[in-house]
Amino acid sequence: MTVIVENPVEDIELFEQKKEIHFDPDEVVSDGGFTMPDSNAFGQSFRDYENAENERHQIVEQTYRLQHSNQTYDYVKKMREEYSRLDKAEMSIWECCELLNDVVDESDPDLDEPQIMHLLQSAEAIRKDYPDEDWLHLTALIHDLGKILLLPQFGGLPQWSAVGDIFPVGCAFDESNVHYQVAKENGTTLPSAALFVIRYHSFYPLHSCGAYKHLMNEEDVENLEWLQIFNKYDLYSKSKVPVDVEKVKPYYLSLIDKYFPAKVKW
Numbered sequence: 001m002t003v004i005v006e007n008p009v010e011d012i013e014l015f016e017q018k019k020e021i022h023f024d025p026d027e028v029v030s031d032g033g034f035t036m037p038d039s040n041a042f043g044q045s046f047r048d049y050e051n052a053e054n055e056r057h058q059i060v061e062q063t064y065r066l067q068h069s070n071q072t073y074d075y076v077k078k079m080r081e082e083y084s085r086l087d088k089a090e091m092s093i094w095e096c097c098e099l100l101n102d103v104v105d106e107s108d109p110d111l112d113e114p115q116i117m118h119l120l121q122s123a124e125a126i127r128k129d130y131p132d133e134d135w136l137h138l139t140a141l142i143h144d145l146g147k148i149l150l151l152p153q154f155g156g157l158p159q160w161s162a163v164g165d166i167f168p169v170g171c172a173f174d175e176s177n178v179h180y181q182v183a184k185e186n187g188t189t190l191p192s193a194a195l196f197v198i199r200y201h202s203f204y205p206l207h208s209c210g211a212y213k214h215l216m217n218e219e220d221v222e223n224l225e226w227l228q229i230f231n232k233y234d235l236y237s238k239s240k241v242p243v244d245v246e247k248v249k250p251y252y253l254s255l256i257d258k259y260f261p262a263k264v265k266w
């Protein structure tokens with residue numbers, strides 16, 4: 001379904017301006033493109049938990065309001081064209097994981113934790129239970145890399161455009177997490193289930209409520225089983241099990257080496 005927006009919400013124009021930004025890999029990252037409300041869960045309300053909760057709730061609600069109004073079929077088409085050019089950067093998968101630490105995802109309740117910790121915690125947890133499925137360990141490591149779209153050098157997309165749950169637009173699935181396409185276009189040898197997990201892990205209506213199943217083919221049905229396994233680790237790993245980054249880094253570098261070219265076009 002295409003949502004018609006009578007008065008496109010403010011950030012569309014903001015995005016048009018942001019798109020002119022040239023890519024400079026040395027550019028210091030300061031903030032994303034989303035117009036921030038006056039306050040967030042940090043700062044003055046630090047000790048005022050009830051208020052902080054309320055503010056967090058409002059930010060999340062605002063992000064989804066903007067997402068549902070602006071994430072239209074036409075917008076998604078435009079984004080696919082823009083990002084399929086893969087002309088934003090050239091860097092390794094690991095470099096991208098480190099870059100993700102600069103990102104603040106307003107829809108994520110674990111704001112106090114560096115993003116790379118979440119990636120490694122999910123990956124390590126799944127590795128423990130499925131030691132032979134190395135592709136799944138790597139999938140967990142890279143599943144949230146699409147959030148780099150919030151950074152200025154990747155277009156500084158507003159929060160509503162790059163994070164949060166996804167939903168289908170038009171008659172096709174939504175592509176708001178375009179990262180899976182980066183993997184595909186760069187010739188990754190990860191199996192189709194891995195690409196499916198990356199693409200749809202935020203598609204809660206499908207994997208948690210069973211909605212939209214009529215849009216799935218046989219391959220999707222098989223892949224959904226892996227997504228359901230993966231999803232437990234995405235959530236469960238947020239129960240702070242600290243991971244020694246330097247200790248596990250060689251293992252993940254070897255997986256990246258196995259499934260990706262050394263330099264990936266983004």
Ligand code: FE
Pocket residue numbers: 118143144234
């Ligand atoms: Fe995640």
